[in-house]
Amino acid sequence: MYNSDGGDHVKRLRFSSRLVLAAVLAAIGSGLASAQGTFQVVTGKEFESAMPKDFYLEGNAIPTEKRNAFLLKTPAGTRALIALIDTSGYSSEVKKKYIGMLISEGDLSVCGRAMGVGSYGFGLEKPSPASNESGKFCVYDQAGAKVAECAAEKDAEIKQPRPLQVVPAK
Known part of the structure; x- marks a missing residue:
């Protein structure tokens, strides 16, 4: 399946995934930024042991994308795992509904909702x-019910978005 500019369906999906991850981090980041202290990206054995092979949604065990995942430690010491799913x-x-997963060990604000x-x-x-x-x-619970939503602004200035990136707040 090709679109009018000659790119294929897979490229459109990748772009969409990148756009969504930017939106995810912005949506989650708004709640995280208000906390005192800093967030740390966790790597190594702690990341490896926290990363599930599959993520369960609406009766489906959907594979996670380890290369497109981050484990964050909050200032309160809890962890949040964010990843794309395949x-x-x-x-x-x-x-159509899902591109990623979030597992949180503590309270977060996503789209202004606790x-x-x-x-x-x-x-x-x-x-x-x-x-x-x-x-x-x-954002949906594991049964598929929508629990939060917010606007995801289109960024026409993105030259080559990355699938998932964590950047410090400015």
């Missing part, structure tokens, strides 16, 4: 490709 081979509804300890899926409701409208970043 929905290829799943129903179109699952592919989220407790738990695990969540997330995705992006996108406007049509030609539109300049914002998308919606959505």
Whole structure:
């Protein structure tokens, strides 16, 4: 399946995934930035032991993408794991709804809503490709019920977005 500019469907999905992850970090970051102290990226054995091979959503064990994952330690000492998931081979509804997962050991604010300890899926409701409208970043519980949503602003200035990146707040 090709779009009008000659790129293939996979490239569009990768771009969408990158856009969503920027939205995820912005949505989560707004709550994290208000906490005192700093967040640390956790690597090595602690990251390896925290990273699940699959993530369970709506009755599906969906593979995680370890290369597109970060484990963060909050100023309070709790951890939050954010990763992309691989929905290829799943129903179109699952592919459309989810691109990533979040597991939190402490309270976070996502889209201005307090989220407790738990695990969540997330995705992006996108406007049509030609539109300049914002998308919606959505967070779901493991049963698939929407628990939070907020605007995901389109950033036309992104030259080559990365799938998942954690950057310090300015």
